[in-house]
Amino acid sequence: MEKSRLEAFSDGVLAIAITLLIIEVRVPHAAQGELWNEMLASWPHFAAYAVSFVIIGIIWVNHHGLMLLVERADRPLLFFNLLLLMFIVVIPFSTALLADYIRAGDNAEIAAAFYSLTMLCTALAFQALWRWITRAGGALRSPLDPATKRATMVRFGAGVVAYLGTVAFSFVSPIGTLGAHLLIALYYVFDQLTVRTPA
Amino acid sequence: MEKSRLEAFSDGVLAIAITLLIIEVRVPHAAQGELWNEMLASWPHFAAYAVSFVIIGIIWVNHHGLMLLVERADRPLLFFNLLLLMFIVVIPFSTALLADYIRAGDNAEIAAAFYSLTMLCTALAFQALWRWITRAGGALRSPLDPATKRATMVRFGAGVVAYLGTVAFSFVSPIGTLGAHLLIALYYVFDQLTVRTPA
Amino acid sequence: MEKSRLEAFSDGVLAIAITLLIIEVRVPHAAQGELWNEMLASWPHFAAYAVSFVIIGIIWVNHHGLMLLVERADRPLLFFNLLLLMFIVVIPFSTALLADYIRAGDNAEIAAAFYSLTMLCTALAFQALWRWITRAGGALRSPLDPATKRATMVRFGAGVVAYLGTVAFSFVSPIGTLGAHLLIALYYVFDQLTVRTPA
Amino acid sequence: MEKSRLEAFSDGVLAIAITLLIIEVRVPHAAQGELWNEMLASWPHFAAYAVSFVIIGIIWVNHHGLMLLVERADRPLLFFNLLLLMFIVVIPFSTALLADYIRAGDNAEIAAAFYSLTMLCTALAFQALWRWITRAGGALRSPLDPATKRATMVRFGAGVVAYLGTVAFSFVSPIGTLGAHLLIALYYVFDQLTVRTPA
Numbered sequence: 001m002e003k004s005r006l007e008a009f010s011d012g013v014l015a016i017a018i019t020l021l022i023i024e025v026r027v028p029h030a031a032q033g034e035l036w037n038e039m040l041a042s043w044p045h046f047a048a049y050a051v052s053f054v055i056i057g058i059i060w061v062n063h064h065g066l067m068l069l070v071e072r073a074d075r076p077l078l079f080f081n082l083l084l085l086m087f088i089v090v091i092p093f094s095t096a097l098l099a100d101y102i103r104a105g106d107n108a109e110i111a112a113a114f115y116s117l118t119m120l121c122t123a124l125a126f127q128a129l130w131r132w133i134t135r136a137g138g139a140l141r142s143p144l145d146p147a148t149k150r151a152t153m154v155r156f157g158a159g160v161v162a163y164l165g166t167v168a169f170s171f172v173s174p175i176g177t178l179g180a181h182l183l184i185a186l187y188y189v190f191d192q193l194t195v196r197t198p199a
Numbered sequence: 200m201e202k203s204r205l206e207a208f209s210d211g212v213l214a215i216a217i218t219l220l221i222i223e224v225r226v227p228h229a230a231q232g233e234l235w236n237e238m239l240a241s242w243p244h245f246a247a248y249a250v251s252f253v254i255i256g257i258i259w260v261n262h263h264g265l266m267l268l269v270e271r272a273d274r275p276l277l278f279f280n281l282l283l284l285m286f287i288v289v290i291p292f293s294t295a296l297l298a299d300y301i302r303a304g305d306n307a308e309i310a311a312a313f314y315s316l317t318m319l320c321t322a323l324a325f326q327a328l329w330r331w332i333t334r335a336g337g338a339l340r341s342p343l344d345p346a347t348k349r350a351t352m353v354r355f356g357a358g359v360v361a362y363l364g365t366v367a368f369s370f371v372s373p374i375g376t377l378g379a380h381l382l383i384a385l386y387y388v389f390d391q392l393t394v395r396t397p398a
Numbered sequence: 399m400e401k402s403r404l405e406a407f408s409d410g411v412l413a414i415a416i417t418l419l420i421i422e423v424r425v426p427h428a429a430q431g432e433l434w435n436e437m438l439a440s441w442p443h444f445a446a447y448a449v450s451f452v453i454i455g456i457i458w459v460n461h462h463g464l465m466l467l468v469e470r471a472d473r474p475l476l477f478f479n480l481l482l483l484m485f486i487v488v489i490p491f492s493t494a495l496l497a498d499y500i501r502a503g504d505n506a507e508i509a510a511a512f513y514s515l516t517m518l519c520t521a522l523a524f525q526a527l528w529r530w531i532t533r534a535g536g537a538l539r540s541p542l543d544p545a546t547k548r549a550t551m552v553r554f555g556a557g558v559v560a561y562l563g564t565v566a567f568s569f570v571s572p573i574g575t576l577g578a579h580l581l582i583a584l585y586y587v588f589d590q591l592t593v594r595t596p597a
Numbered sequence: 598m599e600k601s602r603l604e605a606f607s608d609g610v611l612a613i614a615i616t617l618l619i620i621e622v623r624v625p626h627a628a629q630g631e632l633w634n635e636m637l638a639s640w641p642h643f644a645a646y647a648v649s650f651v652i653i654g655i656i657w658v659n660h661h662g663l664m665l666l667v668e669r670a671d672r673p674l675l676f677f678n679l680l681l682l683m684f685i686v687v688i689p690f691s692t693a694l695l696a697d698y699i700r701a702g703d704n705a706e707i708a709a710a711f712y713s714l715t716m717l718c719t720a721l722a723f724q725a726l727w728r729w730i731t732r733a734g735g736a737l738r739s740p741l742d743p744a745t746k747r748a749t750m751v752r753f754g755a756g757v758v759a760y761l762g763t764v765a766f767s768f769v770s771p772i773g774t775l776g777a778h779l780l781i782a783l784y785y786v787f788d789q790l791t792v793r794t795p796a
Contacts, residue, residue, distance in 0.1 A: 005206060005210065005263055007602060007605075008206075008207065008210050008605065009210050009213065009214055009259060011602065011605050011606050011609055012210055012211055012213075012214030012215070012609055013214045013217060013218055014606065014609075015606055015609030015610045015613060016214060016215055016218040016219075016609070016613055017218055017221075018610060018682075018686070019610055019613040019614055019617065019686050020218065020221070020222065020613075021686070022614075022617070022686050022687060022689055022690050023222070023617065023620070023689075025690050027690070027693050027694050027697050030698075030704055032701070032702055032703065032704065033702070033703045033704065034704070035698060035701075035703070035704035035707040035708060036707045039707065039711065049687075050683065053679075053683050053686070054679075054683075057676075057679040057682075057683075060606060061672075061675055064602055075260075075391050075392050076392060078260055078391075079256075079388060079391075079392070082252075082253075082256040085217075085256075086249070086252050086253075086256075089217070089218050089220070089221050089252070090221060090248075092221055092222075093221050093224050093226070096226050097226050100226050101229075101234060104231070104234075105231055105232070106231065106232045106234070107229055107231065107232065107233070107234035110234040110235045110238065111234060114238065189676060192672050192675075192676075204405060204409065204462055207405075207406065207409050208409050208412070208413055208458060211409055211410055211412075211413030211414070212413045212416060212417055215413060215414055215417040216417055216420075219417065219420070219421065222421070274459075274590050277459055277590075278455075278459075278587060278590075281451075281452075281455040284416075284455075285448065285451050285452075285455075288416070288417050288419070288420050288451070289420060289447075291420055291421075292420050292423050292425070295425050296425050299425050300428075300433060303430070303433075304430055304431070305430065305431045305433070306428055306430065306431065306432070306433035309433040309434045309437065310433060313437065400665075403604060403608065403661055406604075406605065406608050407608050407611065407612055407657060410608055410609055410611075410612030410613070411612045411615060411616055414612060414613055414616040415616055415619075418616065418619070418620065421620070473658075473789050473790050474790060476658055476789075477654075477658075477786060477789075477790070480650075480651075480654040483615075483654075484647065484650050484651075484654075487615070487616050487618070487619050487650070488619060488646075490619055490620075491619050491622050491624070494624050495624050498624050499627075499632060502629070502632075503629055503630070504629065504630045504632070505627055505629065505630065505631070505632035508632040508633045508636065509632060512636065
């Protein structure tokens with residue numbers, strides 16, 4: 001398969017998933033003179049929207065970087081990519097779940113854990129895709145030098161550990177978990193801004 | 200018409216249809232402490248989401264494979280393609296219908312049959328598109344060798360028979376029908392991974 | 399502006415508008431054993447979905463044919479194109495309105511008239527875009543021969559008259575009006591299949 | 598990163614955001630014979646739809662013009678672009694908020710101010726993206742001549758001032774604020790039609 005159509009389809013799904021995030025931010029019902037307070041009370045929806053937007057944005061940047069390494073898409077690559085997209089598309093649901101329940105006692109913990117689990121699965125699927133692409137005899141344009149490969153493995157591994165940590169932390173502080181996801185996302189933004197990989 | 204714009208439009212519709220699947224997975228209403236149980240009780244929505252996601256994903260892979268054979272899109276091809284897309288776009292509706300009613304007695308049978316019927320119509324439309332493209336004097340880049348053509352016809356014919364079977368099976372076991380669709384989809388995934396067609 | 403990005407954006411909007419049609423087809427609420435009857439009673443939603451899908455599909459085919467004539471997109475062309483898209487995006491709303499009210503007495507007439515008006519505005523915007531592109535000194539790749547130009551003007555003029563007719567007919571028979579839109583759409587499909595314009 | 602994939606992703610998000618505007622225009626509930634009056638009473642939804650559609654349309658035209666200047670997308674450019682998209686995706690929410698509350702006394706002022714704030718943030722993010730691209734040593738294809746650069750800065754600065762004005766004006770007249778946004782948008786349309794920048 002030509003790589004270009006794989007990219008076009010993935011870009012389409014990512015663009016729709018990132019835009020659907022706003023559908024889950026509902027216009028609040030407010031009594032006369034109460035809209036300002038209702039908007040303030042909706043802060044979890046705005047915060048969760050922003051965090052998930054940054055996360056999907058980073059996935060898009062990383063996905064593009066990964067595709068730049070690929071010479072030609074084989075069939076397993078298509079299905080690893082579909083698996084990744086299957087978890088990414090769940091993010092708007094998880095975001096709405098977290099925003100709806102983040103102040104709801106015990107339920108908040110479940111919602112935060114589900115949100116963290118979605119990110120964990122996404123990270124694992126991304127790693128599977130990366131491993132398939134960079135495996136020996138794979139579909140790379142040119143072999144990765146071992147140092148870069150090892151460094152990327154460490155960065156991805158750290159991500160998986162971090163997301164595992166957020167699953168556990170969900171049962172301590174759901175609001176803190178949302179903050180942790182923001183920090184992880186910002187870390188990846190700055191990491192992207194400084195790393196010396198091509199493109 | 201240039202094939203590229205046909206592919207771009209089809210990719211767009213497929214990407215949106217596959218992403219809209221998540222809109223139909225609603226955030227459950229849960230009393231205090233009940234979110235975990237409510238999420239478990241929502242399993243038909245997650246299961247139907249996953250099955251339909253795999254099905255649309257395979258359609259996308261197959262659609263791309265078919266388009267690789269095409270030299271240039273003529274007008275009937277455009278309309279056969281639109282017919283195929285018209286059934287694919289119904290899949291998010293059928294998925295929501297099945298998930299909502301799968302445990303609802305008699306209604307479950309109707310919902311499973313409608314879901315199966317959607318897949319049957321999609322398979323028939325795909326076959327019509329394939330026949331138009333591979334007909335004698337058609338728009339192929341290079342003629343298919345007869346053995347490949349016959350093998351593909353058999354695979355497609357088997358799909359139509361299998362989907363007909365799921366329509367009938369819907370009245371026996373709606374939950375089993377969802378499982379059958381998963382099995383058919385996984386069969387196509389593995390078929391794709393082993394088949395020796397170009398790309 | 400490069401024509402390619404204009405096409406990509408238009409394809410995106412058309413692909414989303416055509417797919418959003420299904421969002422307006424709601425899963426019916428059915429008492430035990432009543433789903434089959436409820437689905438049958440939902441026929442206006444399925445019928446309106448199919449008619450609007452064919453209409454947007456034809457607009458896409460025609461839009462592509464028109465863009466083939468264009469050498470380079472100037473700024474007014476961009477805004478005529480946005481005007482066209484602004485009416486096309488209303489089609490999912492008009493479709494839901496018609497399906498919801500088609501059996502609702504006096505309200506059905508208003509809904510059918512609004513649906514017809516949407517199509518009339520779309521046709522007029524398409525014609526404005528066409529006139530801008532094919533005007534003397536315009537952005538054509540190569541001048542249209544006068545006979546083709548005249549024939550297209552007649553076909554477009556006929557469409558405007560037909561849609562005006564459906565606005566009036568809405569007050570006679572709302573269900574008949576939906577049928578009329580299907581007939582107009584099918585006429586354009588067969589017209590496209592026989593016409594001898596390039597592509 | 599290749600510019601083309603950045604454009605494809607941005608076009609996707611813009612196309613989806615502009616199309617989602619119609620989802621927020623709900624089919625009104627009308628008693629027998631009352632649909633016409635209900636449609637008239639829904640005018641804020643239609644007006645807000647049209648204004649926001651024109652605004653997003655202009656952003657798309659401007660975004661394309663800006664990308665034409667770019668030689669190659671570096672990482673900060675990707676994130677400035679994501680920031681811009683993050684505010685644009687909020688526009689369908691702000692549009693629905695304004696349409697729902699525009700006749701609701703005090704709440705109308707809050708809704709209009711939030712809508713205006715969304716536009717202000719969008720304008721600021723656009724300006725940040727523009728400054729990054731046109732900075733000394735940036736990613737321009739060819740240096741901008743100082744006169745063009747200064748003229749663009751003035752036009753953008755005027756936009757920021759105008760949007761600041763609409764935030765303040767929201768507390769005087771919410772309906773007038775929607776009108777002001779229409780006037781600003783139309784000004785940019787005519788500005789685009791007369792300006793002599795490339796493309």
